[in-house]
Structure formats: structure tokens, C-alpha cells
Amino acid sequence: MNCWEYKNCGREANGSKVDELGICPAYTQNAGTACWIVAGTFCEGEVQGTFAKKEASCMLCSFYMTFDSQLRKKVKDHFTSK
Numbered sequence: 001m002n003c004w005e006y007k008n009c010g011r012e013a014n015g016s017k018v019d020e021l022g023i024c025p026a027y028t029q030n031a032g033t034a035c036w037i038v039a040g041t042f043c044e045g046e047v048q049g050t051f052a053k054k055e056a057s058c059m060l061c062s063f064y065m066t067f068d069s070q071l072r073k074k075v076k077d078h079f080t081s082k
Helices: 003-007 051-058 069-080
Strands: none
Touching: none
16 A cells, blocks of 8 residues: 555545645655655655654654555665665
8 A cells, every 4th residue: 555545645646635745746756655765755844854854753654654664674774675
């Protein structure tokens, strides 16, 4: 499942909030399972910065917590090795 489906944020293509907030960078980068490493995602009502800046809030996110630490590492390695 992608983050925009899980969170129902409406920032995917043709989503309900695209006109207001734009398309999410996680969507445009095909990183729906790695939103936590994509800068510019919109969480808790605010645009988020780099992973280093948003790591603490991501670690509290229910979507982030659906991945165990090994899977998070695998996902991060996949997206950061491109």
C-alpha cells in the first residue's frame, strides 16, 4: 500500500487535495512506500523537509511504523541507491 492510500491525503494524481496542496513528491517519485525519505511531503498539516529534518515526526507516523526496521532499511537502500 502507498502512503497516499494509507493516509488518504488526496495528494495523488487527480486526488481531492491536489488543487489546494499540489501532487505529493512521494507520488511523483513513485515512492509511496518510502515517503519518509522524500523531501517535501505534507504531513500533519505542514510541508516536511529532508529526512534528516523530519525523521523524528516520521518515526511517530502510523504508516512508517507499519514497516519493521529491516524493511525500512531495504526500502531506504532501494530509493537512495538510484
